[in-house]
Amino acid sequence: MSITYLDAIRAAQEKALQDDPSVFIYGQDVGKFGGAFKATKNLAEKYPGRVIDSPISEDAMVGLAVGAAMEGMKPVVEMQFADFSTVGLNQMLNHAATTYWRTGRPCPMVLRLPSGGTPGSGPFHSQSMETIYSHYPGLVVMTPATVEDAYSMLLEAIGMEDPVVFCEHKLLYYHLKAEALPSEAGPAFRAHVARPGRDVTCVAYSAMVHEALAAAEELAGEGHEIEVVDLRTVKPLDTDTILASVARTGRLLAVGESWPWGGASAEVVARVASEGFELLDAPPQRLNAKDTPIPYHPNLWAAHRPTAVRIAAALREVLRY
Amino acid sequence: MLRARFAEDKLASLYRAGRIVGGVYLGRGQEALSAAGGVALRKGDVFAPLIRDMAGRLAFGEPLIDVMRTYLGSRLGPMKGRDGNIHRGDLARGILPMISHLGAMVSATAGVLLAKRMKKEKGSVGLTCLGDGATSTGSFHEGLNVAAVEKLPLVVVVADNAYAYSTPKDRQFACADLLDRAKGYGIEGEGVDGTDPEACLDVLGRAVQKAREGSGPQLVVGRLLRLCGHGEHDDGLYVEKDLKNSERGRDCLSVMEKMTQDRGMGKDWEKWKEAAHQEVEEAVKKASEEPVPDPFEEDWRATRTQGAAEAWVEE
Secondary structure, rough: OEEEEHHHHHHHHHHHHHHHHOOEEEEEOOOOOOOOOOOOOHHHHOOOOEEEEOOOOOOHHHHHHHHHHOOOOOEEEOOOOOHHHHHHHHHHHHHHHHHHHHOOOOOOOOEEOOOOOOOOOOOOOOOOHHHHHHHHOOEEEEOOOHHOOOOOOHHHHHHHHOOEEEEEOOHHHOOEEEEOOOOOOOOOOOOEEEEEOOOOEEEEEEEHHHHHHHHHHHOOOOOEEEEEEEEOOEEEHHHHHHHHHHHHOOEEEEOOOOOOOOOHHHHHHHHHHHHHHHOOOOOEEOOOOOOOOOOOOHHHHHHHHHOOOHHHHHHHHHHHH | OHHHHHHHHHHHHHHHHHOOOOOOOOOOOOHHHHHHHHHHHOOOEEEEEEOOOOOHHHHHHOOHHHHHHHHHOOOOOOOOOOOOOOOOOOOHOOOOOOOOOOOOHHHHHHHHHHHHHHHHOOOOOOOEEOOOHHHHOHHHHHHHHHHHHHHEEEEEEEEEEOOOOOHHHHHHOOOOOHHHHHHOOOOOOEEEEOOOOOHHHHHHHHHHHHHHHHOOOOOEEEEOOOOOOOOOOOOOOOOOHHHHHHHHHOHHHHHHHHHHOOOOOOOOOOOOHHHHHHHHHHHHHHHHOOOOOOOOOOOOOOOOOOOOOOOOOOO
């Protein structure tokens, strides 16, 4: 039996509903319909009253979750697309994220964001929002790249006492498969070396991990060993694992699907430059999407985002220095 | 009402003396409406006040000392110096700490009530307050609409004081009466003269009772004026004279005083005034003597989960 990334997300929610009566799911069309991507398929029938359809009101969806979390529940809010979470940003950034700091009381909730580009999705159904959420204190921001992490990290997120932004990548939903759900979770807040190497450290997260792995495979054919680090969680950022990798390779390329101004890839470069300067044999580099809205046509889209081909080219530049 | 008025008068003079950290926003003239909400609630209910709800807070049971601790910067206050003044709250007491973004507390209060329903805690009511200006926000609309869809026991009290900061209400909305909006949400609503304490008690009592009995959200619109600026930095000169001199501009506290005199309770009123004065002075004195927040003792952590803090935070 093979399990997709999307199956894993559904299974994690089912397990959370099963194990903890304080968990409930709230979002547009998540009830009987099972969600726009079917991430909550059959859950409303199995857990009556705990998988609740919301109006098209992103602000109120998050606000309601904040109130429910203050009252001891553990809401899991599904945004139909990460892009639409901008409408609920105020409640997430100013309300959920400040509650623990201001009151000393936990605000345990998960905001699930179907994120990232897919062909033909265009400017408003393709965005990666981790940069904005990571900028604000008080939030944990997860970006799982594998089926196993999608399952175990979502369970971890639901069990946390802090608000978690869970960025799940739509491109991975159906294509990424595993043999079985993991019985053990990877270490919390730790990055993972997805492919060992000694020539360049390529830091990536979410769908970009797979592009980076494909680029590493291509460069292996040219005699270069690329180490791919999967951040898993972008906030908090596991600086230690990144620095340890750069200590082995002396070179860094940080890749992000989001826009180039700021963000996780910029943070990785900044930390390596300031804390690992003496480890570097070449200027640390980064690769992101182009600085335009995300294009609709697949031809344009494929050129807009970092792909294995573009990552391989950037890695060759880093190696050439 | 008396305690709220005297506490705020004191805060205003402390503000002018430079003793308050941050802004001071008063509820002068809105005490009757606010207090009536606090009185109508009981223990186990939820109250999400806004910036002009000192009276409602005290009526709901917020200790006066916590008020003064927050304004005077004592570290023993409920927010420990991390947030201040009107933003204070106490989740253990059911008082939600407001954020500045207007309308945001409507859905949060609805969320508390939804959680209570899911936990099978019956009979609790949530009450949140806002001004006429806040009804223009998307957050207000989304929150009240969700509460109506879920039929939650939520009372939304709008203090229609005719101005949002300096903007008169004809620049804020085009409907004749905010109460008309209730129909659009499919909920019940009732208007009240916000300067009349008895009427406020009556209407708020009824709204809370209806919500408690399962009639779904209730909208209450109190018509009144704020008898001060938006904050103590504002002289409020934009408020039209005719409006100030109208019935709407009455001071609810004077109405209350006359009411007590008419009922032969003039002596009681004087006694209450003296007791309120004394309580305010004592709270100010106590809070002034308490230690202030110490940046070296602050842990500077915005997250609670072990390991969730960034590397620059010492675990």
